[in-house]
Amino acid sequence: MSSADVILRNGIALMGDELREQSFGSLVVRDGIITEVTSEQVTADGTPELELNGAFVLPGLIDCHVHFDLAAHPAPFLHWDRAPLVRSMTCFHNGLLALRAGITSVRDLGSVDRMTLDYALQVNSGQLLGPRVVAAGRPITMTGGHCADYGRIADGPDDVRLAVREQLAAGAGVVKLMATGGISSPGNPGLPQLGVPELAAGIEEAHKAGVLVAAHAHAPQGISNAIEAGVDTIEHAAFADEENYKQMIAAGVTLVPTVTALNPIADGIGIPKATVEKSLKAREIYRASTAKAIAAGVLIAAGTDAGTAFNPIGGLLDELIMYVERGMSTTEALRAGTVTAGTLVGRVGEDVRVGVVTVGARADLLITEQDPRAGLEVLRRPAHVVVGGRQVDLGWVERTLDETEAVLAEPPA
Structure with a gap:
């Protein structure tokens, strides 16, 4: 180095x-x-x-919602079934993609195991070149909930508390809780999932350790539940309403929209049919919701959900441009991707500022x-x-990306 x-x-x-x-x-x-x-x-x-x-x-750009252990395949979660060597090289390759795009810190909000936690340890200690990484480890969800096939299933407040402790013990620098269903997984993204007592138990446990909590939440009831429970960030909020924006502002909660994640979704390119149908139904609503959040004065930090289908690491600029198209000034958009984002990638009470x-x-x-x-x-x-x-x-980064590009290739059917 x-x-x-x-x-x-x-x-x-x-x-x-x-x-x-x-x-x-x-x-x-x-x-x-x-x-x-x-x-x-x-x-x-x-x-x-x-x-x-x-x-x-x-300041270097900060992407507050990525999945470094995914490779933007049409069915992205299948990448977690690949060999550990391929997955570790994917993390390395994605880190270089981030640096090439000027992204110097990320929040990784969920992997199937501790792969991104191990990657974060190597990068943050200076042993491996990459952006600074704050990783969640396994996302915490309920039985049958969003990402239940890959996350840590927890039912009831005590089990959620234990699940959070497990992620913290493994080295997590942020905790991810599922407050609603998802667009990229089976089920209705509008329905609430982990309830207020469960969310509150997990949030209390994370906050005791000085770690912030992100809630995956698309729709009004789940968003309200997460805010009532004391969450720090709401991720996505595709179907948020005006009351949700008031709640975010009153509670000092930051929104990470990831609105560009749905831009590449289309029929006939290998993405599962159910995901395509939900994505296309939600896309314009999602864009309009983000514009309403900006107009309402909600504090926004930039994130992309990179790693999901046809959404590779490094697309943060497109997210910032979409904010400008929906009402931010260029300076406000830059702040969303640097200054505001920087408040989410450090531990509570940390002296050295980021962003x-x-x-x-x-x-x-x-x-x-x-x-x-x-x-x-x-x-x-x-x-x-x-x-x-x-x-x-950056020349070395470009050459190395060329050499390692094959590792991100979609596996044979």
Whole structure:
């Protein structure tokens, strides 16, 4: 791995929570932390330097809802039946896809076992190149619930509490609970699943450990149940109503819409028929719901549900663009994918901030030749990416992706 020390020279940083423009002569990173942003030319003393010539430095993007242990196949969950070597290489490949797209942190919200927890341990310790990963381990669901074939089935508050403890003991940095049915699994996505006492028990257990809780929740009753139980984030909310938005705002709950996940769904491309029917029925409602959430002032963090059918890792920019198309300014969309998202990928009480460019923050940085506030498309291929103070060799990433592409191939029928 390269050094976690670097000095960026002569650029324009988008600083702090408001992405305020600040020209600098030196942006200094020591041990992966931003230690100084100054107009002066700080002496290098052997520290690696990167000349920016007026390029823009913003926080690295954060995708708050991914599945690194999936490969965007038409029937994605079948990937979990593949050999452990293929699945581990898929995690590695997906991490490089993320870095190529300027994504420097992710929340992984569910795998069939501890695969993404092990991957997160290797990446977060600096042993393996990839974005910082906060992983949930197994999602927690009820008997017959969303992802029951792959998640940790738990019935009743005590069993949910135990299930949460199991994920925390395995290294989970976030907990995922299923509050409604799903679109990509059998059943009705509008029906509530884990109830308030079950959700509250799981949330209490996670919060004791300083870990945030995400609730998969598409429809009004399940969303209300999760908020009443004290959840931190609502995932998806395709069928949310105005009362749900008021509840989110009053409770300080963040919404992670993942609205672009349904964009590629179509008939005749191998996706299960039931999933296609539910997806096409929900797609326009989902887009309209996200626009209503934006208009209502709900706090939004960006996520993609990447790994699901024809939805590969690295598509966060398209999610941000959809937010702009539905009412956000470009700066607000950038904040959804950096500043706000950053509050969801750290443990409660953690000192080092993520998702901002400021002294004392983790040096996860995305560098573009033009100002992204003037048009998000400049983020399509970053000029440079820095993760934990280490400059990513994007040429090496591209070559390695070419070499490992075959591992993501759909298995033979």
